[in-house]
Amino acid sequence: MIKVDNLSFAFPQKELYKNISFTLEEGQHCAFIGTSGSGKSTLIDILMDPERYLFDGRLEMDPTCTIGYVSQFSQPDKTKETTVFEYIGEEFIKIQNEIQSICTEMETSSDIESLLEKYQLALDAFDAMDGDDFESNINKKLNLANLMKRKDVRVSDLSGGEFKLIQVMKEMLSSPDLMIMDEPDVFLDFENLNALKNLINSHKGILLVVTHNRYLLNHCFNKMLHLENMELQEFDGRYIDYNFSLLQTKIELQELAIAEHEEIERNEIVITNLRAVATYNSEASRGRALKARVKFQERLETRRIKAPFVDIKQPIISFGMDHELEDSIVLNVSNYGVAFDELLLENVNFEIKSTDKVALIGANGTGKTTLLREIFKNNHDAIEFNADAKVAYLSQLQGEMLKDSNTILEEFIDAGLETYDEIRSYLANYGFEGEIVNQKIELLSGGEKNMLQLAKVSASKANLLLLDEPTSHLDTYTQIALEKAIEDYKGAILMISHDFYSVVNGMDYVLIIDDKTIRKMSIRKFRKMIYASHFDRDYLETEQKKKAVETKIELALKNTDFVLAKVFVDELEELIKLL
Structure with missing residues (x-):
């Protein structure tokens, strides 16, 4: 032990x-x-x-x-x-x-x-x-x-x-x-x-x-x-x-927090009234009553629920665009091929429209990163962009896009933000607050470096995002925030990912590397292929039901309807037993 x-x-x-x-x-x-x-x-x-x-x-x-x-x-x-x-x-x-x-x-x-x-x-x-x-x-x-x-x-x-x-x-x-x-x-x-x-x-x-x-x-x-x-x-x-336990705790804590908040508000009204009375009635008893109420209020404030495990601050990831393209082709790849010691890819043909969200899938070592990097560098005759395309790139090799000797703040001096205060305010959305912005990038964890890359991609306001394993090193809370950002984005995305949750939750279709070339596959077919290899027959359906119930619980909590939330929790518990 x-x-x-x-x-x-x-x-x-x-x-x-x-x-x-x-x-x-x-x-x-x-x-x-x-x-x-x-x-x-x-x-x-x-x-x-x-x-x-x-x-x-x-x-x-x-x-x-x-x-x-x-x-x-x-x-x-x-x-x-x-x-x-x-x-x-x-x-x-x-x-x-x-x-x-x-x-x-x-x-x-x-x-x-x-x-x-x-x-x-x-x-x-x-x-x-x-x-x-x-x-x-x-x-x-x-x-x-x-x-x-x-x-x-x-x-x-x-x-x-x-x-x-x-x-x-x-x-x-x-x-x-x-x-x-x-x-x-x-x-x-x-x-x-x-x-x-x-x-x-x-x-x-x-x-x-x-x-x-x-x-x-x-x-x-x-x-x-x-x-x-x-x-x-x-x-x-x-x-x-464990997640189910956290959800139950979250409901209980939110219920308690609302009750505490109401009690604090009621006490604040009493204090206000006592102060008003004290301005024209200086009796000692009135002063003592006011002091007692203020101390009671201070105790209520210090007793407020602190929940480090259920109240985790998710980063605010948002991808915007300076220039939105009309319904058009933003990227065209025609008869692309690449070889090193041996042939990796040949006769690769595909096009991506201005609002397509596409996952590039394939086994390790099949040339995905090479292709994405060459698209970003745009130095191959087979690769053609729309004239109005603005491209941003997130690399799985973090040193390729981040300079280790820079501080976080220095990395954003040329990122399109005007002042240091603006940079600080922007970085706070991505979890970089206070003095950490003066820390050198080489001292950051893998997840923090990927988060910084996401912040740079977002600041670029590009209309075509090339993302190479964007979820790698990211904690689950940030992965979910990234999925939401991808869902809300109005531009085009070409993303390499081995996280099939991100693929099935956020992509329109898949480009899959097969026998040294690329073919298009629907998300429905891709999901069926992956789940057939990894899960029992009913797992996907049950997991989708679970996600739907979790969404209902979140909505109930947003409306502070704790009775309804607990009904859904019972339903969720039954689904979890099946998983």
Whole structure:
């Protein structure tokens, strides 16, 4: 068991945690969630190397506890010739070779005794790692992730998504006491995401996974850690049940808040009346009554409900346009092709109209990002824009569009905003408030950098948005705000995404890469294809009903009709049981 008790920690410019506590126990698969920049990755660093940090509180962990770790930023070493099998089994092969080397040495050496001792130590280490079955265990994991065909491929030839899965397998194979993964799902295509789900669900040890991916959250975890506004809440159960619990709490708190507000208003009227009386009647008793009422009002104000987990401030994302195009073609791609070491795309033809919202879909490594980048740079004969098109681009390689050495404020000096006050006011909508605007971009989390890119895209007032994995690193609250912004936008969007919630909720149709070219697919057909691969037959219909009921609850709460909201909550509970 790992136990954190009343832990507090702050950087010089920002307080992260205030007396947070939680435990991780055998068999728990724990999702670690929270808004971008709330300190999830820092808490992981503290767990992995507590000696590096000066924190208050206690961290109890067996000193022999082994930790496996998969970073969100891992990349394969392109210079190595290692195969997938050799990479996953590196530690096993190393000991296996050591045992073989000792055996060879014993054939000619006279110092048999010391060699026998080394031989036994190596055998014990190999046995402790379940070495006899390591080849079989690697094959099982490769089969689970549908990557058996890549077993003898060089690691340097893998796509980024495939390498992430291989890394997960490598860490799991060493059977650590605690396995930590920081956003392992980022940029994974649908098939690789499903493979990651299978790997997570097959793991027997303690898992702590930072993720904002709604598919994984709904299907992989039996415990939640939610970090928000310096506080942490732990919940034993599924993500879908945790959200339901938050919704119930939200209704109760809003009911209490309205009752408190009414009480404060009534008391304010009494104070006003007492002050009016005190102006012409100076009796001591009148003054005491007024003082007593003012103190009572102060107590009511300090008692106001504070809800860090149900009252999360969503960013205000809004895409506007300087110049709206009439119903016309904004982008035309004709007979496009691209090749590097091998042919990626050929004979690609499509057009996008001025109000089309289009998802560009395909497996990892099929050329989506290359195509989108070339469209943005507009340096290919096959790519043609409308003369009045104004293009904005969000890159999955955040350093491509953001300068790390800039402060947040400096990044927006040429973004079309007139004054520093205007920039500050604009950035506050995207969650960058106060002194954080003077922070260097290199110090921001992945989610904060993507948020900054969205703010720049929005400020451009473009009528064609090219978005490459815009939901990556974003917390679920920001993902939903982005979906709303896309729904309200009147221009054209071409978006690469592996988050099928964003695709089915916001796109008009899909361009899917298939056999090195692109074909058009309706959202209805795409949804059917994806859900057939990932869900039970009735899952989609039930999930859509769930979303409709949640919308009804939000409307009821907006109208402060708590009786109706609770009726819908009962209906929602029944749907959640089906999911």
